[in-house]
Amino acid sequence: MIVKRTLATLAAAAAFAGTFGIPAARAETTLVVVPHSNLAILDPIWTTAYMSRNHGYMIYDTLFGTDENSKIQPQMVGSWTVSADKKVYDFKLREGLLFHDGAPVTGEDVVASLARWGKRDAMGGALMTFVDKMEATGADAFRITLKEPAGFVLEALGKPSSNVPFIMPKRVAETDPTKQITEYIGSGPYVFVKDEFKPGDKAVYVKFDKYQPRKEKPSGTAGGKHVYVDKVVWNLALRDYQAQVNALANGEVDIIENVPFQHYATLLKNKDIEIRKSKIGLQYMCRFNHLHKPFDNVKVRQAVLASFRQQPFLQAQVGVKDLYKPCASMFTCGTPYGVSTGSEIQSKGSMRKAQELLKKSGYDGTPVVIMKPTDLSSIDKLPEVAAQLMRQMGMKVDLQAMDWQTLVSRRAKKDPVDKGGWNMFCTAWVSPDIGNPINNAALGARGAATPWFGWPEDAKLEELRAAFMRETDEKKKVALAGEVQKRAFEVGTHAPLGEYVQPQAGRKAIKGWITSGLAHTYWNIKK
Amino acid sequence: MAATGDTRYEELSVEAADIRPHETTWQRVKKSGSVRLGGAALAVLLLIAAAAPWLGTVDPTMFDAGSRDLVPGKAGEMMTLDGDLLRHTFWFGSDSLGRDIYSRVIYGTRVSLFVGVVVALLSLVGGILLGLVAGYIRWLDGVIMRVMDGIMAIPAILIAIALVAMWRPSLSTVIIAIAIPEIPRVTRLVRSLVLTIREEPYVEAAISLGSSTPKIMFGHILPNTIAPLVVQGTFICAAAILIEAILSFLGVGLPPEIPTWGNIMAEGRIAFNEYPHTVFIPGIFLTVTVLAVNILGDGLRDTLDPKMAKRI
């Protein structure tokens, strides 16, 4: 009976499909992208959310970009000079920069934008502690004067990921940094179609005809941002991973930003689909809460570090050998800072060693509350593995499942565990965001005053970080980074759990797509 | 019959009170095909739930990433908490963490049945109390029923989602969140039964016999609401099992490591094309269970409460 009914339904459906057919091809080219998450906030300075950052790259331009080799390259800036005492930076914008409303980009716009960014971004904030003043020195020029030399001015201005110092018109940039902007005008390659923006459904961008790309080859967030499609549509409604993959296979969408690892192998086999692995990956970490038992005890933290071999985490979470690799560094492996200094406690650790360390630590059986996100498939298995390893080591574990949003609000709580606090959570960082001792938020060690959650306290670590900030010599910086890392492992700030690449997938017909891993950008694509 | 003068009448005037000879309710229930079918299926499921540890299962939360994403029937290795390596055949395959889906499905029977039964009991108890109060204490009737109308105006699943999301998801919060939107339905049923039954002549007779209100409520009215309530209870049980699965599926239900059918399916939906069995196997178990409860409910309704059987 049921079989018969299904067949009847099928027959009807077939007739249906025949009648309507596939909608006729459009004259204009539209690129349909399935982003990795939902776009909720349209102010990339106000929030660090990667979706807002990517949105920023669509409509805004940056002073500098980072190429795929992590080198800083000029983008809006045409030329610049640094004074001999390394205190005065003079910048000149390149020609032909226009906002979407037709107004030219001026030095005043830049100064206002940087000022707002400096109040929100961690690295920007660090830069501002060095800045004496910023001023427009002409219609297309501006100057930054430092109180003392700083080694990361261009790195900050060319920062590829959140918060990116996007350049907005002055009137927009003057918005209170604690409030969100309400006008979305930039000088970037795409114009945001506000009327068609439906949160949770779609965001639409059309080509900005008057955008003048640089002549250089595009690379990372640097180089020429050429636009070859008329329209980019972000499909924000399609969030089920299987449905994303199906839609891509059916040609209903062009790109999916986040290929679930389990679909990697299948998609590789699909002739119509190209899998992209970016050079720059992400790093997993589990974070200790240093304020409460048992992780207020450095010996317990070290025991855990010893048990946290990276392989089980990577195998469970990623599972595809092509896509992960253990990385002993707290910074990005493969970059100059990606050294393994001081990592032996973890990289040479074993369960037996961990058990010994735990025995000596004076661990009293306090259960560890691990917060586990239920709705973030890219990190949801790390806590499971962490729990299992700690249980095998002999600790008591209370694995508490919650959605990511709850986790995010709860991790901000410094309260004891029984009052809604926590002991551990795990997350992933885009490599550039943890690429050095300054921007790696997990290394802040000012106790309860540390901006990022977990609140380790170690004066020596802070000193080393400050020295790194002041240092301008690249070689010495690498050495200092090693020192910072060594100290961080000694303190046990957190446990790095290896690197992975988040593959992206697109239809074969898509050409020229830049998948640097720095950020998701949609210029230079031909369809 | 007493041997008096009117035996002649008794013999001559046979009143055919019932054309069929009378069976007891229990006899009718036992004879119902639906009750037998649903009851048998449910008995098997209960047995599975009770005997879960002895059905060739392993710890349903244990995993080994080395054995992840196995297809049904494949063997693999698992490391236990004590560090021993265990060889295990994954009859229903393994999930993306390397957990044994067979064990999870079998243990999931426990969760589903427990949720269904406890939700049914809770909402029945809540509904009976509120319904009796509303049906008997007239000045409270308006207040209670308006609140119930308010709850009923909110789709049940929205209340459940909102409540579970509000509290930390756990077995008890999920159960309460599913039970709350069911309470108004029971309350309404009990109230209307009370209002109907209290008009019955036998209740009026009890009043004139000087029986106290509680005696009437619990002695005359409540026993006569049992049949429709049992029926309603089975339907609530079925609905609760479904809603629990839906909550898990939407990612707002029980914590994912707890082996529930909804969780297994939610985990499986990420790679549904590759491993459709991770959705379909628990889906079949879920459907069969709910089907069994519903069939049992249908059978009970037809036999216990023929009036209601006519209604739906």
Add this chain to the structure above:
Amino acid sequence: MYQFIARRLLSTIPVLAIVAVLVFMLLRLTPGDPAAILAGDAASTEQIEGIRKTLGLDQPLPVQFGIWLGQMLQGDLGESYYYKVRVTELIGQRLEPTLSLAALTIVIAILVAVPLGVVAAWRFGGWFDRALMGFSVFGFSVPVFVVGYLLVWLVSLKLGWFPVQGYKPMDDGFGPFLYHLVLPSITLSVIYIALLARVTRASVLEALGEDYIRTARAKGLTESRVLISHALANAAVPIVTIIGIGIALLIGGVVVTESVYAIPGLGRLTVDAVLSRDFPTIQGVILFFSLVYVVVNLLVDLSYVILDPRIRY
């Protein structure tokens, strides 16, 4: 009649007021902190505190309720914490897909279920009746998402007849609109058909037991006429009632179906809002759905006047 409509309209006010109180209480007691969510991943505790102030979340609960109620009465459901737009605007944007899905589902369900139910009642106890009852109890028992995945797997992936996901607004043409909507509607209609067929069967069956059916047969009418003009006409009130009550079921199904087929409707909005602790949106959506439920049932009540001349107000 007008007086009745006015009276019936006014009687919905207490219900909606209670819904409002319930919804507010329900969600303000949440442990999740919307401020922390809004601040994002790398926000500091100070930033979170600042956001909490701006949102008025530091005010005492009754004050928050008072403010919220006042705004709500002016048709202002507040601003989404998460999306930073008016909730009314958000609901407006998501309305079309959900309404289309619900409408098509109801149409399919009525077209399928009512005839089936009538025939089953007519052939009470026969194989058709038992088959329909079997299907109906099955329809109640199989979860919406299992139906959805089965259909996607079979019809879209294996046979390629319909798209696997998505929604095309009516503006893109009626063909594509329907093409994308058919599968989700069929998915959603399963439980509705089960419910409606059952109720149709039961009410027609009850009507068939009535004396006027015997009268109609005694008049020598044909069976089809007996069934339609007499039995079905008298069964209309319960059928319409269940269509109204079934709206609650439908809304529950919408939440799941939209999730399976990636339809940007109110159901998805609900789930997203719950996951992001977006209080104003959750409140708005629940209030909206409740309003829909109340209004639909109001219309159902009004339709009684047409369907049954005995009912007069």
Add this chain to the structure above:
Amino acid sequence: MTAAKSGTGPVLDVRGLTIALPTHSDRPEAVSEVSFSVERGEIVCLVGESGSGKSVIAQAVMGLLPDSLPLTVGQVLLEGEDIAHAGRDRLRQLRATRMSMVFQEPMTALNPVMRCGDQIDEVLREHTALGPAERRAKILDIIREVALPDPERIVMSYPHQLSGGQRQRIMIAMALVLEPALLIADEPTTALDVTTQAQILELIKTLQARHGMGVLFITHDFGVVAEIARRVAVLRLGRLVETGDKDAVLKRPRHDYTIMLMNSVPDFKPHGRPIAPDQPIVLQTKKLDKTYAERGWFSARRVVHAATDVSLEVRRGQTLGIVGESGSGKSTVARCIVRLIDPTGGEVYIHGEEIARRSHRALRPLRRKVQIVFQDPYRSLNPRRTVGEAIIEGPVNYGLSRSEAFERARRLMDLVRMDAAALERYPHQFSGGQRQRICIARALAMEPELLIADEAVSALDVSVQAQVLELLEEIRERLNLAMLFITHDLRVAAQVCDHVAVMSQGRVVEYGPANEVFVSPRHAYTQALFAAAPGRDFAFGQA
């Protein structure tokens, strides 16, 4: 066949009709070897108590038997054509054209959502090729013929807008619009008040005479039989026990069963027992009022006066009857006295103690003095309690131990002529008459001083009714009870009551000793009511 139609043979000739009952029934056949005939232009009454199979025969003739009751043997000849074995379509053609049927419940026999005119129109559309105008003319004609006022309005009315009598007229119009040869009337007046019943009976007689059709009239009411029949067929348990001319069967019954039935029919004459004058007053009501107010938020209050200014008294050892048609307020008065509902005005005295305004707590000691027996024997006993539990509930409430109460129950079972073993059984194991005895026992267990019987015998077959009445009479005498007897059945009232109060529209219109009221009613309403009683002057079972 055509010859038979135009010929002079019987309109309906039932020969050896046997209809099976489903297995597990208390007897194998609903109807066994029944033969009778209806001639053109005569009214034949098919009489029997419940379960006698009389309605099954009517359905068999119409071809409307449910599948569970198959016709096994026999012939049903309609104007010579055997329709027991005719096909569905042929039967359908014959219905309404050659044979029609009128049912018991005019409230439910008409489609409530279809206009009356349309319901008649359906018959014409189904069986004739007439145009709309002709059909309309025919409909208006037949409506006039059944003496309905304002045919234009009636055509547009829905059934619920008409009274019960009017609806039954519509049914008759519908049945007769195509002038069938045979009309089957299945208890057509049972649900109607006595005055309406008289009118409908008159109408059927008139129409039958005018059109010369044969009428098969099914009833359980011998008054009606006496009023309308030419010939009578008596059924018992599916078998025909006696058949013959009306006078022969009703006055000179031959079969034991018929004799018993005829003896059971109460006479329409007061019993003429002497009334002891100075017994103490047990119950007295003074200007008792009960009004129902429908409250709505916005609608005007609608006030219904269920009982107005009712002043009555009952003395020990005497029976006061309240008679009246449905809706006259007689049950309201009873329920006010028992305080199942609270009176809105006036006073009620039990042994001189005012109870109308007492709180339920203060009322409790007085409750046991007034007991009531209800109409519906099937709903008067809690289905989940044994008979014994039901009977001892009251005494236990008033402090009797369970064993003493059971002892009392056993005695009472003897009093109501039932086996003490019945105490262990559940109500569903008893017939209606037995249940009513149990209810009486339950009331008596309280040792009341006033027993109210609210239509207590109305749902019973006439033979059972006679037994229960006899029992009540005996109890009243033996226990010297005051009794308030509420009934719509004038014959029953005549037999039981010492005093009679006639109620109409909530008021007592006439109140006096039964002898006076029955013999020489003074009030116009009472006169009309008594005049309408069917067969009032017919002497049953007397040679």
